Amino acid sequence: IVVPLQRREPYDSVRDFARELAAIVISRAPEERTLEQLKAQRGGRLFIDTNRNGYAQLVAPAYAVRAHKGAPVSVPLDWSELKKKMLRSDGVTIRTIFGRLDKVEDPWAEFGQSGVSLTRARQKLARGVSRPRSR
Numbered sequence: 001i002v003v004p005l006q007r008r009e010p011y012d013s014v015r016d017f018a019r020e021l022a023a024i025v026i027s028r029a030p031e032e033r034t035l036e037q038l039k040a041q042r043g044g045r046l047f048i049d050t051n052r053n054g055y056a057q058l059v060a061p062a063y064a065v066r067a068h069k070g071a072p073v074s075v076p077l078d079w080s081e082l083k084k085k086m087l088r089s090d091g092v093t094i095r096t097i098f099g100r101l102d103k104v105e106d107p108w109a110e111f112g113q114s115g116v117s118l119t120r121a122r123q124k125l126a127r128g129v130s131r132p133r134s135r
Contacts, residue, residue, distance in 0.1 A: 002076075006115040015053040017118050020125060022048045062108055065094050073097045076108045 005014065026033040026048055034045040052059050060066060060074040071094040081087065092100055 004111055004115045006117050009118055011055070014118065015050070017122065017125075018050040018053045021121075022050045024125070063097070071095075075100070076106070076111075078104075078107045
């Protein structure tokens with residue numbers, strides 16, 4: 001998940017917020033999600049990677065062709081696409097990307113034109129609004 005932020009947020013504050021939010025997300029379904037970096041230790045759980053919120057960290061940019069079999073393309077997704085059962089990391093390739101762009105509006109078309117503040121999100125965390133629900 002990539003969120004455009006207002007540029008007034010200090011690096012340490014953004015990193016700490018990402019880590020706290022990740023801990024909450026994982027606590028809601030620890031059998032499905034993890035902070036474990038080693039793939040062999042994840043046990044099929046989804047890796048919540050807060051490490052990209054660090055100095056000199058790399059991430060595959062939007063629309064980059066990945067160096068994997070079939071030449072999958074890193075594409076930004078709309079929230080609604082995350083619910084699709086057929087969603088796969090290799091679902092869009094160099095052969096299919098242009099067909100996708102003809103049919104689907106780019107979710108990042110206006111990405112850099114607005115940024116959000118973490119102030120409200122921090123307030124919600126402090127009040128416990130985003131804390132794990134009891135099951």
